[in-house]
Amino acid sequence: MEKAVLVGINYSSQTIGQTKEFLDELEFLVHTSGAKTTKRFTQSLKVAHSTTFVGKGKLSEIEEFVKDKEVDLVIFDDDLSPSQLRNIEKQLCCKILDRSNLILDIFASRARTAHAKTQVELAQYQYLLPRLTRMWTHLERQKGGIGMRGPGETQIETDRRIINQKISNLKLKLSKIDKQKSAQRNNRGNMVKVALVGYTNVGKSTLMNIISKSKVFAENKLFATLDTTVRKVVVDQIPFLLSDTVGFIRKLPHQLIESFKSTLDEVRDADILIHVVDLSHAVYQEQMNSVNDTLNELLNSPKLTILCFNKIDLIKEKELIALKEFWKNKDLNVVFISAANKLNIGNLKNELFKQVKDIHFTRFPYNKTQIYY
Numbered sequence: 001m002e003k004a005v006l007v008g009i010n011y012s013s014q015t016i017g018q019t020k021e022f023l024d025e026l027e028f029l030v031h032t033s034g035a036k037t038t039k040r041f042t043q044s045l046k047v048a049h050s051t052t053f054v055g056k057g058k059l060s061e062i063e064e065f066v067k068d069k070e071v072d073l074v075i076f077d078d079d080l081s082p083s084q085l086r087n088i089e090k091q092l093c094c095k096i097l098d099r100s101n102l103i104l105d106i107f108a109s110r111a112r113t114a115h116a117k118t119q120v121e122l123a124q125y126q127y128l129l130p131r132l133t134r135m136w137t138h139l140e141r142q143k144g145g146i147g148m149r150g151p152g153e154t155q156i157e158t159d160r161r162i163i164n165q166k167i168s169n170l171k172l173k174l175s176k177i178d179k180q181k182s183a184q185r186n187n188r189g190n191m192v193k194v195a196l197v198g199y200t201n202v203g204k205s206t207l208m209n210i211i212s213k214s215k216v217f218a219e220n221k222l223f224a225t226l227d228t229t230v231r232k233v234v235v236d237q238i239p240f241l242l243s244d245t246v247g248f249i250r251k252l253p254h255q256l257i258e259s260f261k262s263t264l265d266e267v268r269d270a271d272i273l274i275h276v277v278d279l280s281h282a283v284y285q286e287q288m289n290s291v292n293d294t295l296n297e298l299l300n301s302p303k304l305t306i307l308c309f310n311k312i313d314l315i316k317e318k319e320l321i322a323l324k325e326f327w328k329n330k331d332l333n334v335v336f337i338s339a340a341n342k343l344n345i346g347n348l349k350n351e352l353f354k355q356v357k358d359i360h361f362t363r364f365p366y367n368k369t370q371i372y373y
Ligand SMILES: Nc1nc2c(ncn2[C@@H]2O[C@H](COP(=O)(O)OP(=O)(O)OP(=O)(O)O)[C@@H](O)[C@H]2O)c(=O)[nH]1
Pocket: 198, 199, 200, 201, 202, 203, 204, 205, 206, 207, 217, 218, 219, 220, 221, 222, 223, 224, 225, 226, 246, 247, 248, 310, 311, 312, 313, 314, 337, 338, 339, 340, 341
């Protein structure tokens, strides 16, 4: 197992508690990707250092630890610029990753279908392209600086051309898959569509399995789901489609949102969203906010949403009562459930089926008379 060290900045705009939560999440990402976190380094700064992300003294401290403890990986909680990456790599002499890098890596290891694989590969190349300068430093270091400038640059140009070519091939491949997918979606006709959305690891797939009685993969790791699963559910003779989608995360790499756009079409096409939230999580409100931000980026207008607070089995009764009070005053469709322990699933189903019926009967008024006569 590779040994990793985490580095985060305690920005003046955030509390120490928040910094800790961010690094907890980064550690969970590291765990998901199969490495072990051995230490965290944090520094209080207004903004990141433009050349080395953290200050020079802190970087030396990290360097000492890395050498002493034979650390394989140093992971930064924010994205590094190409020049920061180059400077840090030069000093630490080990693998340097940033948050996007790590997320892309996890996505790559989780992708199963051709669709997901193509989308991740595209995102990876797009991430790599502006960072190609990094390869030049490798070359420089290996072969010595003077006289290598010409061939080095040619090498970058060649690499850049190859990668650009790969990107356009992948886009072409993706657009073919997208066409098939959109044909599939059109074939589904006018059925009411419901999509489960939410932060990663909140219990979307677990809930999908309960409502649709299917067997979608769910586990206590981040991004268990990459491919959208769609199931037909029938309630009181009314059919609707339920889809389980990829989880969101704070600072989801821009390239991933771009290339996962078609997977996220299920969300865009949905009539109703079930926004699943892990209510037991210390920063659940921040998770909700980052989901809402991503949804705003994705959708032109807000959708009918059921706010589904999950994992209530992990919350003390008194605290739960207070949370219910707090959310019930907000004029939203809220339900409090535990998917894993099947608590209050009836409430969610009632709320959902009521909304599904409403939409169904506006779309098929004829069926209503049929059913009621
Ligand atoms: N205690 C508790 N755990 C739950 C509950 N619902 C789901 N879990 C657990 O939470 C973990 C994540 O569940 P998933 O259903 O995979 O979550 P997801 O939202 O689909 O996650 P991604 O696909 O990774 O985005 C699993 O270990 C579930 O068993 C719940 O109500 N209570």
